[in-house]
Amino acid sequence: MDATAQAGRPASSTDAPSSGSSAVDIRLEGISKVYADGTVGVAELDLTFAAGELTVLVGPSGCGKTTTMKMINRLIEPTTGRILLGGEDVTRADPEQLRRRIGYVIQSIGLFPHQTVRANVGTVPRLLGWDKHRIRTRVDELLTTVGLDPAAHGDRYPAQLSGGQRQRAGVARALAADPPVLLVDEPFSAVDPVVRERLQSEFLRLQQAVRKTIVFVTHDIEEAVRIGDRIAVMSQGGRVEQYATPAELLGRPANEFVADFVGADRGLKRLAVTGIDPRDLERPPVVHVADGLADARAAQERAGARWAVVLDDEDKLHGWLSLDRAVGAGTVGSAARRMEAWVPADASLKAAFATMLQHEAGWVAVLDGDRFLGVLTPESLHAALRRSVEGTVPETAGATR
Numbered sequence: 001m002d003a004t005a006q007a008g009r010p011a012s013s014t015d016a017p018s019s020g021s022s023a024v025d026i027r028l029e030g031i032s033k034v035y036a037d038g039t040v041g042v043a044e045l046d047l048t049f050a051a052g053e054l055t056v057l058v059g060p061s062g063c064g065k066t067t068t069m070k071m072i073n074r075l076i077e078p079t080t081g082r083i084l085l086g087g088e089d090v091t092r093a094d095p096e097q098l099r100r101r102i103g104y105v106i107q108s109i110g111l112f113p114h115q116t117v118r119a120n121v122g123t124v125p126r127l128l129g130w131d132k133h134r135i136r137t138r139v140d141e142l143l144t145t146v147g148l149d150p151a152a153h154g155d156r157y158p159a160q161l162s163g164g165q166r167q168r169a170g171v172a173r174a175l176a177a178d179p180p181v182l183l184v185d186e187p188f189s190a191v192d193p194v195v196r197e198r199l200q201s202e203f204l205r206l207q208q209a210v211r212k213t214i215v216f217v218t219h220d221i222e223e224a225v226r227i228g229d230r231i232a233v234m235s236q237g238g239r240v241e242q243y244a245t246p247a248e249l250l251g252r253p254a255n256e257f258v259a260d261f262v263g264a265d266r267g268l269k270r271l272a273v274t275g276i277d278p279r280d281l282e283r284p285p286v287v288h289v290a291d292g293l294a295d296a297r298a299a300q301e302r303a304g305a306r307w308a309v310v311l312d313d314e315d316k317l318h319g320w321l322s323l324d325r326a327v328g329a330g331t332v333g334s335a336a337r338r339m340e341a342w343v344p345a346d347a348s349l350k351a352a353f354a355t356m357l358q359h360e361a362g363w364v365a366v367l368d369g370d371r372f373l374g375v376l377t378p379e380s381l382h383a384a385l386r387r388s389v390e391g392t393v394p395e396t397a398g399a400t401r
Contacts, residue, residue, distance in 0.1 A: 023052040023213045024086030024180045026072060031081035033067055033238065041067045042238030044080060049230075051086075051180075054207055054214040056228035058221055059261070064238025065217045069183050072215060073102045085181065100124055103174030103182040103212070110170065111158040117143070117169050118154040124177045142172040145209065147202055164195045171203070175210065184216040188223070200227055221262050225250065225269050233258050246273040270385060271350035276343070280384035281366055281374025284309055289318055289333035297326035309365065309372060310336040316370040317342065342367055349384060352376050 026049040033041035042064040049055045057065035070076040072083060074095040082091045090098050111120045121142060122135045130138070140150040146168040148154075158166055167187055174182055188196045204227055207214065218224055224231050225246045232243045235257055242254035250270040253259035262269065285308040287296040300308050300323050310332055312318045319336040326335065341361035343352050345368040356364045356378070363375040376384070 022180055023211055025049060025051040026181060026213060026215065027082075027084040027087075028068075028072075029082045029084065031068070031071055031078050031083065033064070033071060033076060034079045040237050042071070045238070045240060047232065047240065047243065049213055049215055051213050052211040053229040054216060054227060056216045056218060056224040056231045057234060058218055058224040058231055059234035060236070061219060063234040063236055065234050066185055068234075068238065069185060069215050069217050072181075073099050073104060073183060075099075100128060100177065101179055101181070103177075103179040105167075105170050105174045105182070105184045105187050111166060111173070113158050116155050116157055117148070117161070118150070120158070120169060121173045121176050123173060128177055138176060139172070142175055143169075145175075146172045146206065148172070162195075164199055167199055168202070171206065175212075180213060182212045182214045184214060186218055189218070189220070196223075203227065222269065225273055233261055246270075267385065268350075271353055272348050274349045274385060276345060276347060276349065276352060276366055276376065277384060277387075278345075278373060280376065280380050280387070282363075282377055282380050283374050284363075286311060286372070287321060287332050289313065289331065289336065291332045293326045293328055293330050293332060293335060296321055296332050297323065300326060309339075309375070311372060314370075315372070317365060317367060317372050339365055341365065344368075345373055349376075349381055353381060356381075 028047045032044045071078045121139045125135045143150045250266040285299045285303045307322045310318045319339045341359040342365035363377045366373045
């Protein structure tokens, strides 16, 4: 997504941010915000947001998560501490120049109502002095990337877009100058749940493509768990109670505040962030469509199993065969049933559990492409979840207490 390369000429100091498009880490060293009346908005925080990762700041209203994020691009000036982008101290840098190096997406989107979508997205490149051809090329590329057709939406005004389309345009505008850092403040809270889930999926897909260093603010723990590489749970007074991966946070909350905030159903939430481990799969008897039913029955009886997985002549999943149907002189293929309950090997335990419930099945097959790996049962799924919890070690942020 290097716009300079697309324009076919080298970058100049007016063309793009000096930091380039590569993701950088963000370090907050003793950052705090204390207001004139003595109110502590954010306690002294020592946090590192890893380059190329999506970090979520989550917590109740008034806990300082948006204030923390705004201090990164100096929309709010910190009272103490340093902000380092890729090792460079930007605490005393020119704020306007700093903000051109950082993409910013806000809850109300902030598109200029009197400008077209194309003009909105090209705002920062125009400020950086890009030529018109390069701006148009970049804008059309980004609109396509975020799922908006440049021909259909580029010349529309924000009022002519749906809420979800405006959010996509806002993300495109934040990415226009290819900044290494993206700050995102509750962008999906104003849309309905169906659109919100779709936008979250699109945002994750986009992050896989651009790999920016993203700081994302939300009050919704389920959203944080779904999209975050790491999560900082904040409490009143701008303190970080725990800074960990979603799996660590849900598996081992650092204290009672975190446990209450993530909810009593954190075990169910954890299903969504726990992948399928081949060690947790059960291996039932396997028979083939051309096998005789008598041989298939013998294989099931030897294994003490009431059913077997049926593969075709290319060892692809064909279906399943119950013991009570493995009778007579026919072949397995004539008696096998279709396998409805299956998930890919890279699915989460939540997806496997949902498939099990959807098909009212006692197990779900796991496939690596077309290759059958094994099955998950309620017992093995529970064992997988317990093992993932036991294997986590909580991390608590270095916030000053």
